[in-house]
Amino acid sequence: MSATPVLQIDGLAVHYPSRGLRKPPTTVIENVSFEVGRAETVALVGESGSGKTTIGRAVLGLTPVSGGRVLLDGRDITHLTGRARRALSTDIQAIFQNPYGSLNPALPVGRTLAEPLLAGSPRSRGEVRDHITGLLRRVGLPEDAADRYPAQFSGGQRQRIAIARAVARQPRIIICDEPTSALDVTTQAAALDLLSELQTTLGCAYLFITHDLAVVKEFAARTLVLQHGRIVEEGPSTDVCDRPRHEYTRRLVAAAPVPDPVLQRKRRQQRTEAEAEATA
Numbered sequence: 001m002s003a004t005p006v007l008q009i010d011g012l013a014v015h016y017p018s019r020g021l022r023k024p025p026t027t028v029i030e031n032v033s034f035e036v037g038r039a040e041t042v043a044l045v046g047e048s049g050s051g052k053t054t055i056g057r058a059v060l061g062l063t064p065v066s067g068g069r070v071l072l073d074g075r076d077i078t079h080l081t082g083r084a085r086r087a088l089s090t091d092i093q094a095i096f097q098n099p100y101g102s103l104n105p106a107l108p109v110g111r112t113l114a115e116p117l118l119a120g121s122p123r124s125r126g127e128v129r130d131h132i133t134g135l136l137r138r139v140g141l142p143e144d145a146a147d148r149y150p151a152q153f154s155g156g157q158r159q160r161i162a163i164a165r166a167v168a169r170q171p172r173i174i175i176c177d178e179p180t181s182a183l184d185v186t187t188q189a190a191a192l193d194l195l196s197e198l199q200t201t202l203g204c205a206y207l208f209i210t211h212d213l214a215v216v217k218e219f220a221a222r223t224l225v226l227q228h229g230r231i232v233e234e235g236p237s238t239d240v241c242d243r244p245r246h247e248y249t250r251r252l253v254a255a256a257p258v259p260d261p262v263l264q265r266k267r268r269q270q271r272t273e274a275e276a277e278a279t280a
């Protein structure tokens with residue numbers, strides 16, 4: 001018997017109100033269904049405006065769902081609000097494109113990282129401090145980073161801080177909405193390596209929203225292609241990237257740079273390890 005997926009999206013629909021009183025709401029997502037397994041990375045690609053971010057926001061409870069269900073470990077979380085929704089932050093986290101906007105500039109990094117920890121079970125100051133030091137080490141930042149402010153870090157370092165915050169309470173799944181697209185190529189590769197490593201050690205799943213097929217192929221086991229709010233193609237990332245069926249993926253593949261084979265091998269190895277641990 002196969003294990004319950006971490007995330008199940010079943011017939012999801014999202015409508016936004018249209019401008020103008022007489023106009024019916026605009027359908028942005030229609031009848032979208034997919035699953036994400038434990039320690040699995042599923043990529044969500046599609047042209048701008050196809051609804052990728054809206055799906056991520058619906059999972060995070062930031063956008064109201066007008067139809068269908070969102071299940072976390074088999075539990076229906078579609079319409080949870082208030083305290084019940086906040087309690088889910090242990091299990092679902094997000095990393096967004098812009099590390100500049102997603103960290104509070106007025107708080108030292110240590111305080112930002114302490115927030116999710118303090119929101120969980122009670123801990124002493126010493127325990128929190130130790131945990132923060134461990135998190136910073138894990139994402140490759142020095143201990144004294146805790147006392148500095150976001151403005152004192154580079155874009156790549158800030159994204160590492162955002163990743164540290166997302167993994168602080170070992171969530172079941174992280175919604176990654178173009179987490180590397182604001183970074184240069186080297187920093188992007190380092191951030192993806194970090195996410196892979198964390199998946200191997202922590203076993204968290206990723207729903208990875210991106211426009212970058214090279215990233216998809218290296219990082220995600222499966223890929224969903226979205227167009228006008230519907231899934232138009234889905235399968236193992238190698239199939240979607242090597243034998244694209246849809247016009248959008250064909251165009252993307254034609255425009256994608258040739259991926260680095262060494263990096264690809266490393267990512268495949270990490271994925272296999274994470275999957276083996278998840279099924280052990």
Ligand SMILES: Nc1ncnc2c1ncn2[C@@H]1O[C@H](COP(=O)(O)OP(=O)(O)OP(=O)(O)O)[C@@H](O)[C@H]1O
Nearest residue numbers: 016017028046047048049050051052053054055211
């Ligand atoms: N708050 C909102 N109110 C009304 N319409 C919205 C709102 N947010 C998004 N939309 C519309 O929903 C559609 C999907 O937007 P979404 O941001 O999910 O697309 P996307 O695939 O993530 O695009 P991109 O790749 O450019 O980030 C777009 O047509 C957008 O204009």
